[in-house]
Amino acid sequence: MTPLRPPAAPARIDVARIRRTYEAVLGDPRMGPPRLADEEQRAHFAGLLRGHMWLLVPPVERLVPGMAGPFNRSAARHVITRARGVLAIPVLGASSAGDLFELATLSRALLTLYEHRDNHEGGVVPCRRNGSSVTAGSGASAPECR
Secondary structure (H helix, E strand, O other): OOOOOOOOOOOOOOHHHHHHHHHHHHOEOOOEOOOOOOHHHHHHHHHHHHHHHHHHHHHHHHHHHHOOOHHHHHHHHHHHHHHHHHHOOOOOOOOOHHHHHHHHHHHHHHHHHHHOHHHHOOOEEEOOOOOOEEEOOOOOOOHHHO
16 A cells, blocks of 8 residues: 655645644543544544644744744654654554554644744744733743743
């Protein structure tokens, strides 16, 4: 069987769909992951998550050089390296509960890096705890933003 390859032309990244997909696999943190006992259902989610990762890896890779701080760049490179390693495994045999959890977790990490790309290009960094914000790269940071 031929392994899946990324699309030739860049596709639009559907953030809401990616989020729905990984949330369907990861479940609600208060209730735990859903039971995906059906092999066909697990294979379906594995295919969706792998497709999302193929779409997210290239734009996230392009963001790494502009990320603030060596820790952020190192963490992003780690996520990208792990995602590429997972994508190198054939889709068949990559749909166990553990494999799905890893695919969903990596998809969530890639999407988070992708969504916060403005934070690395002089955008505004929101503080979730108190609603304030600082400008990325300004050197100012509220304790809640660290």
